[in-house]
Amino acid sequence: MPESAVLGTPPSLVDTPTEPVLSVSHLSVTYPGQESGSRAVEDVSLDLHRGEIVAVVGESGSGKSTLVRSVIRLLPASADIRGTIGVVGRDGTRYDDLLALPDRTLRQVRGKVVGFVPQSTSGALNPVISIRRQFELTLRSERMSRKEIRERAIEALFDAGVRDFDLVWQAYPHELSGGLAQRVVIALAICKRPSVLLADEPTTALDPIVQADVLARLRHTVMETRSAALLITHDLGVAARYADRIVVMLHGRAVESGAVGDVVSDPRHPYTRELLASGMGRGAALLGTTEPVAGDTDEKGADR
Numbered sequence: 578m579p580e581s582a583v584l585g586t587p588p589s590l591v592d593t594p595t596e597p598v599l600s601v602s603h604l605s606v607t608y609p610g611q612e613s614g615s616r617a618v619e620d621v622s623l624d625l626h627r628g629e630i631v632a633v634v635g636e637s638g639s640g641k642s643t644l645v646r647s648v649i650r651l652l653p654a655s656a657d658i659r660g661t662i663g664v665v666g667r668d669g670t671r672y673d674d675l676l677a678l679p680d681r682t683l684r685q686v687r688g689k690v691v692g693f694v695p696q697s698t699s700g701a702l703n704p705v706i707s708i709r710r711q712f713e714l715t716l717r718s719e720r721m722s723r724k725e726i727r728e729r730a731i732e733a734l735f736d737a738g739v740r741d742f743d744l745v746w747q748a749y750p751h752e753l754s755g756g757l758a759q760r761v762v763i764a765l766a767i768c769k770r771p772s773v774l775l776a777d778e779p780t781t782a783l784d785p786i787v788q789a790d791v792l793a794r795l796r797h798t799v800m801e802t803r804s805a806a807l808l809i810t811h812d813l814g815v816a817a818r819y820a821d822r823i824v825v826m827l828h829g830r831a832v833e834s835g836a837v838g839d840v841v842s843d844p845r846h847p848y849t850r851e852l853l854a855s856g857m858g859r860g861a862a863l864l865g866t867t868e869p870v871a872g873d874t875d876e877k878g879a880d881r
């Protein structure tokens with residue numbers, strides 16, 4: 578790979594170079610007490626294009642969550658954020674500097690332009706509100722009728738792999754299994770049809786079969802709707818299987834990035850090699866020579 582293909586440059590194989598839907602440029606985040614050299618995120622740049630999934634991989638504490646939470650400014654007020662983050666909505670509306678947006682505009686961007694699946698699902702669903710009500714609240718700003726909201730929810734839940742709509746619609750979060758609750762969280766994140774989906778370890782708590790189904794569906798949805806996703810994971814195998822490109826983070830820095838096949842078959846950074854050699858990378862190494870599985874998303878999923 579040429580030097581220029583390190584970060585932020587679209588892979589040369591992309592047919593038409595399109596404007597990125599998410600563009601993170603020289604992002605640095607410092608929490609109180611952190612010093613230069615030990616920042617949570619240190620000068621990270623990355624681009625995300627329509628129809629692709631970029632995985633951000635790295636060990637615990639490497640800054641993955643801080644990176645994605647910066648995009649929608651869900652960080653503690655004490656965090657110092659530097660850099661530029663731009664997004665483009667489905668209707669072409671550009672927000673060139675999310676970090677400078679007034680709160681009111683930012684609220685419109687959240688959900689509508691950028692969907693977010695948080696790392697901890699336990700806090701993602703309000704326990705005292707039915708699933709139906711969570712969708713109504715999420716879609717409140719869309720000027721939709723109850724019937725339209727229901728139809729949109731059916732669609733989003735279907736995309737997230739929920740087959741038995743009636744089972745979840747009137748339910749409360751505690752009545753759902755972990756897998757089903759996570760599918761609801763994803764459905765809520767995509768129901769406003771955002772152009773960018775940020776998924777922070779969306780399947781870590783799920784058993785492997787449900788995890789595979791949820792991620793395959795996520796990939797299918799991104800491809801079909803021509804949206805784009807930043808998939809945070811500590812699992813290089815997951816990244817290799819479901820993403821198009823990989824960004825490897827270490828101590829807040831993006832130390833390597835490239836197409837899945839390149840990173841896995843020819844890792845440049847010693848840390849990436851370490852990841853590949855470790856248990857969690859073994860699956861990735863096996864997958865490295867194959868294309869990401871875009872097609873295997875049609876299997877019928879059970880509502881787990």
Ligand SMILES: Nc1ncnc2c1ncn2[C@@H]1O[C@H](COP(=O)(O)OP(=O)(O)OP(=O)(O)O)[C@@H](O)[C@H]1O
Pocket residue numbers: 608609616617635636637638639640641642643644653696811
């Ligand atoms: N609210 C906070 N206040 C202070 N420091 C924080 C805060 N959140 C994260 N950090 C620190 O910032 C660094 C990056 O944390 P972050 O949660 O972004 O990593 P991560 O890669 O998402 O880790 P994990 O895989 O465990 O979720 C860590 O050193 C962490 O301790």
Ligand code: NI
Pocket residue numbers: 641642643696777
């Ligand atoms: Ni995290």
